Amino acid sequence: MIEIEVFGKKDTRSGFGEGLLELGRTNPDVLALCADLTGSLKMDAFQKEFPERFFQVGIAEANMISIAAGMTIGGKIPFTGTFANFSTGRVYDQIRQSVAYSNKNVKIAASHAGLTLGEDGATHQILEDIGMMKMLPHMTVIVPADFNQTKQATIACTKHNGPVYLRFGRPSVPIFVREDANFVIGKADTIIEGTDVTIIACGHLVWKSIEAAKELEKQGISAEVINMHTIKPLDEEAVLKSIAKTKCVVTAEEHMYHGGLGDSIAQLLARTAPTPQEYVAVNDTFGESGTPDELMAKYHIDTPDVVAAALKVIKRK
């Protein structure tokens, strides 16, 4: 029987807020910038304790990114904070030129990613950001799975010298990563070992995949679940090792088919070991207003969709 210990439930953005606060206390080089969303990004604790290292830029995201790039010259590690849409699409060329191409040590903290931002609707629900960010040379792309992992990833990305895109969200999701886990950028976590199908997920779809694995177990199917918290650089070895065993794969993410985690896995497999793959992702449509649960169901990125994809891909072996 699959048993995964759960340590409560929290939003991942609060994990970022705690990680940032801890960095404030342990690393004097860490700075934070925010574009009029201090509360939403949970940056208020850092702002309060380190006012001289916090920079309110107002509703001016392009300015924020380029200022952050400038702040790396002289040795600081700036974190920028706004919603995922305004962290990427809004400021793509600023990131491209002054962060990625200039290879600056800027950490782009992107909250409220994907559909589960909920009622604000499609203008705010970006589903293309992983693709945009992973296409940039020098960029590292991290999508942590829960509160603890977001906190760990926030801290870990300061140990890496270079641009990082850190994507997290608004809803409260179960915590299953241990508080003392060692987060390594680019090293996937195998959460459940299995033999019939590999499920590779990122963000809170990892939890949905765990639930799917439990459901599949009831049907006599052994699923391996991998938490691919780093989309780039991709842990190719972990993927290939698992696929060698299961011979088929489901990828699950709160993102478009195009450009997301599934795309990265498909490319790897096409180049090295062509393997049947099914995607759990949003299929070329904008989101809409609704509650996070309603939207996960309507756009087919929920537990039953992972189960269905697994059953389908096993038949394709």
Place this chain on the structure above:
Amino acid sequence: MENAELKRIASQVRRDIVRMVAAVSSGHPGGSLGCADFFTLMYFEVMKQDPKNFTMDGKNEDIFFLSNGHISPVWYSVLSRRGYFPVPELNTFRKLSSRLQGHPTPEKGLEGIRMASGSLGQGLSNAIGTAQVKKLNGDNCLVYTLHGDGELQEGQIWEAAMYAAAHKVDNLIATVDYNGRQIDGDCDDVISLGNLKEKWQAFGWVVLEMDGHNFDDMRKTLAEAKAKTGQGKPIVILMKTEMGQGVDYMMGTHKWHGSAPNAEQLEKALNQLEETIGDY
């Protein structure tokens, strides 16, 4: 229209706003309440429009853009009360499969909406494009926009401001909801807007000012703005408003920018807002 009648409509609009956001525990009551009087006057008196026959192109009609899309509740309420779409549809605000998305969009076919907004700072550019096409089409009607004051921190606003003056877009009347507040606090504490009047003047715009809660003053100022169109300069009105106007506990603070009242708070709000035309 008589001021008394406008007041009756605005009171109903304010009821709609707080009921809509309370029903889904999300949305932006503060700026919506602050702009209720402006929207009422614009849609029931000032703008030339044809609510029963909405067309995307809006030829020979005045066209309105909401650049600060988060105050969609006030727009939806006024559009429905003016007859663009059935009033009971306000019930669907922010719910699954609704045409009344959290932020306005034409993607769902809602009458009255021509451009998506919600990501701030883009509406002035949209309006300029439409205004220039009105000229190309020989259409003498006007283009109106509304912006948040915090929204003016976006650089694109000033790119648009420079363009509109350079291209003499003089069939455009932009209004700024000058409430002095945004999400993180007072604009002055977030990123000071400095002297807004002088900034717009320096960009080559005609700048007018008005009280967003005084129908006579708004009527007079909008007439003056209209009279100043066609003279080679774009026009902006700095409209002083109070965020949360009409609900005492929502006024004097930025806290209700984007929070919905709970059941008890809703009741308190409704007790201060007379039901005039009838709740949906």
